Structure formats: C-alpha cells, structure tokens
Amino acid sequence: MADDCIFCKIVNKTLPAEILYEDDDVVAFSDIHPQAPTHFLVIPKKHIPTLDDIGKEDRSVVGQMLVVAADLSRKKGIAERGYRQIINCREFGGQLVFHLHLHILGGRQLGKMG
Ligand code: 5GP
Ligand code: ZN
Numbered sequence: 529m530a531d532d533c534i535f536c537k538i539v540n541k542t543l544p545a546e547i548l549y550e551d552d553d554v555v556a557f558s559d560i561h562p563q564a565p566t567h568f569l570v571i572p573k574k575h576i577p578t579l580d581d582i583g584k585e586d587r588s589v590v591g592q593m594l595v596v597a598a599d600l601s602r603k604k605g606i607a608e609r610g611y612r613q614i615i616n617c618r619e620f621g622g623q624l625v626f627h628l629h630l631h632i633l634g635g636r637q638l639g640k641m642g
C-alpha cells in the first residue's frame with residue numbers, strides 16, 4: 529500500500545471501481561475513461577510502481593495478471609476477434625498512474641502502434 533496511490537485505494541476499496549474480478553494477488557476493473565468499447569485494467573494488489581520495478585519474486589503475480597486478462601477477455605466476448613494488452617512504463621511510455629497495470633482494449637479494430 530502506497531499513500532496517495534489511487535490504485536491501492538481501489539485495492540483497499542476506499543475508492544470505488546467497477547470490479548470485474550479479484551483474488552489474493554490481483555484485481556481487475558473497468559477503466560474510468562475507456563478508449564475502446566471494452567477497456568479494463570488488471571493490477572497486482574502489491575504496489576509495484578512500474579514495469580521496470582518487477583523482480584523474480586513477482587513472476588507469479590505478473591503471470592496471473594495475464595491469465596486473468598485472458599479469462600476476462602473471453603468472458604466479455606472480445607477474445608474471438610482479438611484485443612490488445614498494453615503496459616505503459618514511465619514518461620516515454622505514457623504512464624500516468626504509478627501502480628503497475630495491464631490495459632486490455634477490445635471491441636473495435638485498433639489502430640497501428642506508435
Ligand atoms: P496509464 O496512462 O497510467 O497507463 O493509464 C492509467 C489509466 O487509469 C487510464 O486509462 C485512466 O483512464 C485510468 N484511471 C485513472 N484514474 C482512474 C480511476 O480512478 N478509476 C479507474 N477505474 N480508472 C482510472
Ligand atoms: Zn499502489
């Protein structure tokens with residue numbers, strides 16, 4: 529838990545979110561400003577600021593983020609036609625919230641990367 533981290537507050541339920549899934553290690557919730565018809569985030573409950581801060585001890589939680597993202601994508605009906613997963617890292621990556629999060633975007637044809 530990091531003070532003033534909005535995603536830690538979502539983990540702790542002190543900030544409301546549309547929670548899609550939760551277990552001991554991760555939480556998934558809808559993005560508040562969706563960039564596609566389906567846009568949700570999967571985060572570790574542990575406060576890891578950026579992708580550059582993950583270590584070997586985080587292998588299982590990072591793997592679980594991908595498994596949960598894939599499961600929810602199938603449940604939401606975006607898997608068949610496809611979707612995109614993104615993790616932004618720091619300034620050049622366009623990261624705005626410094627608690628690791630995986631974006632899942634689907635439900636429309638997405639543009640080229642870059
Ligand atoms: P980043 O640019 O850091 O990769 O993406 C942060 C994402 O978090 C953005 O897509 C933004 O819409 C989302 N976001 C920011 N604040 C909140 C919030 O309070 N609740 C939810 N559900 N999403 C948020
Ligand atoms: Zn946090």
